[in-house]
Each structure stands twice: as structure tokens, then as C-alpha cells.
Amino acid sequence: MSRILFINSVCNGSTGIICKNLYKAAKDAGHTCCIAYGRGDAPEGFNTIKIGNQLDIYLHVLKARLFDASGFGSKKATKDLIKQIEEFKPDVIHLHNIHGYYVNIEILFNYLKQHPEIKKIWTLHDCWSFTGHCAYYTYAKCDKWQICCNGNCPNKKEYPQTVFSNIKSNFNKKKEIFSNVENMILVTPSKWLKDEVGKSYLKDYPIEVINNGVDINVFKPTPSHIKQQYGIENKKVILGVASVWDKRKGLDTFIDLSKELDDQYQIVLIGLSKKQIEQLPNNIIGISRTENVQELVKWYSAADVYFNPTLEDNYPTTNLEAIACGTPVVTFNTGGSPESAHKDNIADNANYRNLVFNYRKEIKILDVDAYNMARKYLKVLCKVIK
Structure with a gap:
């Protein structure tokens, strides 16, 4: 059995719920699990690591807003996280949202590159990992990220908002940081995002599509007044x-x-x-x-x-x-x-x-069960730990 560390911006919310579902499924399968998170609170019953504190987040936000440095703050918090990673001794690190003003991507990925023996899974929940600034670009109809983002970004005022643009430098830094990580597989929740990743500098990594799921014991037809x-x-x-x-x-x-x-x-x-x-x-x-x-x-x-x-x-x-x-x-x-x-x-x-x-009342046949989503992730886990 393996020791699995999940890293995400939150323990609640949509991506946090996905992490918790994967944690529970992996634990039920006999693995030892931990979730490292940056913001909000952790639910009871989960082994967790809190990354940094509220002051760290505020300072990271300030650095991002002033200098377009989202992902490049939280240095001490990330160094402390690495100490805790070494104490936990994971066989697998499963990354989720690594943006959100809580972790330093350069320090974290330098550590991952220095430890090829650790297997890595990275679930991409948006496009931030392969752009110089934004999490999405379809509304702006921008495709500069396919070659190199530059200062003429149409999304400068979108999340993560900034005063001074540093987009081209961010793009080149992220490209260097996120490239050439040994033993890493990417997961996207949609075929669309897999296709987008295939046009980016992340295209050389193996990519799996695993659709998100929800708890069908909670979300089910429910009569009410x-x-x-x-x-x-x-x-x-x-x-x-x-x-x-x-x-x-x-x-x-x-x-x-x-x-x-x-x-x-x-x-x-x-x-x-x-x-x-x-x-x-x-x-x-x-x-x-x-x-x-x-x-x-x-x-x-x-x-x-x-x-x-x-x-x-x-x-x-x-x-x-x-x-x-x-x-x-x-x-x-x-x-x-x-x-x-x-x-x-x-x-x-x-x-x-x-x-x-005049919508079609027939519902698309779709597997929306979070349990089945987790089983697919466990298959990926088995693939990476062979």
C-alpha cells in the first residue's frame, strides 16, 4: 500500500470535495492519506496539513496584485510544507489547484524534480498551469499561450488581478518550472481541457481524462415543498x-x-x-x-x-x-x-x-457518481506506482 499526499488550495468547495472523495476512496483501499491545503478550514476525520497562515495568504495576494506574481509568494510556507512532506514520506503526491495564493510553485516543483522516486499525479482544474496569467481564455478568444503569452494580454484585469503586468516572464518561468518533471501524469476532467493541454508546453506528459463526479447518495431526486x-x-x-x-x-x-x-x-x-x-x-x-x-x-x-x-x-x-x-x-x-x-x-x-x-427532457447518459470517479483515479494510481 502507498502513502498519498493530496495538495490543493482548499479542503472544501468543488475541488476540495473532489480531494476528499479521492482521499476516502484511497483510504478504503488501504492507502495512507493526507491532504495539504492552503485556505479555509479542514473537515473532521481527515489527516491534513495546513499550509501557511492567513498572513502568508495576504502577503501572497499583495505580491500577486502588485507585481503579477501569483504562485511566486508563500516561500516560507512552502519550505515548511516540504519539511512536512519529508516527515510524511509520500510515495505519491497528487496535485490539484496549485494557484490560489498559498504555495510557491518554484520551490515546490524544484522539490518534486529532486525526488524522481515520488510518483506525481496532477489534476488540472483550469488552464492556469500553461498560461502567463489567466485561468481561462476562451471568452477573450486568446490563443497566445500556445506559443508565448505577452504583455498584450486581454485578461490582465481578470483573476488573478494585477496592477503591473509580468505576463511574458510568468509564462517563461512556468514553462521552465512545470517541464521535465519525472514520473508525472496529468489528469483533466474534460476532453476539452485535454485537447487544450495538448497544444501547450505540457503536451509531452501522459494525459488521462477522468470526469468529475458527485455524491449520488446526496444529489438525487428529492421531493420537497x-x-x-x-x-x-x-x-x-x-x-x-x-x-x-x-x-x-x-x-x-x-x-x-x-x-x-x-x-x-x-x-x-x-x-x-x-x-x-x-x-x-x-x-x-x-x-x-x-x-x-x-x-x-x-x-x-x-x-x-x-x-x-x-x-x-x-x-x-x-x-x-x-x-x-x-x-x-x-x-x-x-x-x-x-x-x-x-x-x-x-x-x-x-x-x-x-x-x-423547449429543452430536451431526456438526460444524457452519464456516469456522475463520485465513487466511480475515485475508482478511475485508483486505476491511475496503480499505473503510476508499478
Whole structure:
């Protein structure tokens, strides 16, 4: 049996939940596991390492915002992490999101290169690893990253926001840091991201596609009176869910759509800030971000259609949560989002209104079970430890 260390920005949230599911599956298979994380809190029952502290994160954020140095702060925190890695003595290190102002990529990857005996799996949840700045670029229609990002980046004001641009230097540094790591395999949750990685400087690594999954013991068709609680029991619910709502996630699209609805429809958006809720049109019900998973399940189950007008994404777990609750998904043809929707429910700017009102009720046959996702990762694990 192996000793497995997972490294991720968080222990909760979508990528954190994926880490926890993989931890549990690996532990059940007899492996010894630990999760190293940077932000937020750790749940009970997991062996964890907290990387740095809140001051480290603030200083890293400041360095990133001023000098476009996301991934190049947290030096002491990362050196302390390496000491703890040496104490844990992992056979396998499974990287997830390494951006998020909590770890120094240069120090971490120098350590990984110095230890070829450690097997490495790196799950890419976005595109940050092979660009000079951004996590996504499809909305900006930028392909400079395929050769070399430069100072004319259209996403300078996007995450991670910065005052002074250092994009070309970042690109070249990341290319050097992330290249030539022995015994490393990449995993992408979508075929789309695998294809993108294949155009980047990471293309020489072996790449597996393993779709994200959700807990189908939690996300399942669940009867409730939630529509009655909001006085909309006789209306067709068009549901949208996001952890952060912005133009990229499609908030503007929902507002435009609301102008065309008659009384038989009701838009419900979950995950909005208080300010966003105050600015909504009267015919949209806005709900703040909830940690109550059962409330979320009730909304997924009560909705007639889940509409995800994301303008750039990898393989959204919200699509999977809706499908697991028996609700069909309509989404834009961007990134990996359409991979989880029925082919007749994939929209563009010209036809999305028609599809939202006349969606195909049949749900795409898809394995959304987090347990099956974990089993596929265990197969990759067996492959790397041979």
C-alpha cells in the first residue's frame, strides 16, 4: 500500500470535495492519506496539513496584485510544507489547484524534480498551469499561450488581478518550472481541457481524462415543498447555481432572459451576493450562497431545467449535481460544459432562449457518481506506482 499526499488550495468547495472523495476512496483501499491545503478550514476525520497562515495568504495576494506574481509568494510556507512532506514520506503526491495564493510553485516543483522516486499525479482544474496569467481564455478568444503569452494580454484585469503586468516572464518561468518533471501524469476532467493541454508546453506528459463526479447518495431526486415556500408552485423553474456570479458565469444572460419570460416561468439563482440580489429584476428569485446541501438538492430536484450559460469552464460540477437530481441541463457550447449535456441541449447566443423554453427532457447518459470517479483515479494510481 502507498502513502498519498493530496495538495490543493482548499479542503472544501468543488475541488476540495473532489480531494476528499479521492482521499476516502484511497483510504478504503488501504492507502495512507493526507491532504495539504492552503485556505479555509479542514473537515473532521481527515489527516491534513495546513499550509501557511492567513498572513502568508495576504502577503501572497499583495505580491500577486502588485507585481503579477501569483504562485511566486508563500516561500516560507512552502519550505515548511516540504519539511512536512519529508516527515510524511509520500510515495505519491497528487496535485490539484496549485494557484490560489498559498504555495510557491518554484520551490515546490524544484522539490518534486529532486525526488524522481515520488510518483506525481496532477489534476488540472483550469488552464492556469500553461498560461502567463489567466485561468481561462476562451471568452477573450486568446490563443497566445500556445506559443508565448505577452504583455498584450486581454485578461490582465481578470483573476488573478494585477496592477503591473509580468505576463511574458510568468509564462517563461512556468514553462521552465512545470517541464521535465519525472514520473508525472496529468489528469483533466474534460476532453476539452485535454485537447487544450495538448497544444501547450505540457503536451509531452501522459494525459488521462477522468470526469468529475458527485455524491449520488446526496444529489438525487428529492421531493420537497420548496416551490410552495416561495409561492411559485404553479410555475416552471429555470435554475442557475454558481459559487460566484459574474459575467463569465452568465449572470447578464439570465437578466436578459428574464425580460422575455411570461408568468408561467420563474428564474431562481443561487449563490448571489447580497448586493447582486438587491439589483435583480423583480421576476428573478435570488438566493445567497448556501452551505445547506439539502436545500440545494431540493432546488435541483424542483427545477424543470438547469440552465448553465457559462462563457468559459472546464467540467462544471453543478451540471452533474442537476443531472444526479433528475434535472436536464441546457448549457453553452463552451469549454467542457457541453460534455455533460444532451447534444440537443447545447446552446449558443442565437438559440439559447428557444432551448431554455423547449429543452430536451431526456438526460444524457452519464456516469456522475463520485465513487466511480475515485475508482478511475485508483486505476491511475496503480499505473503510476508499478
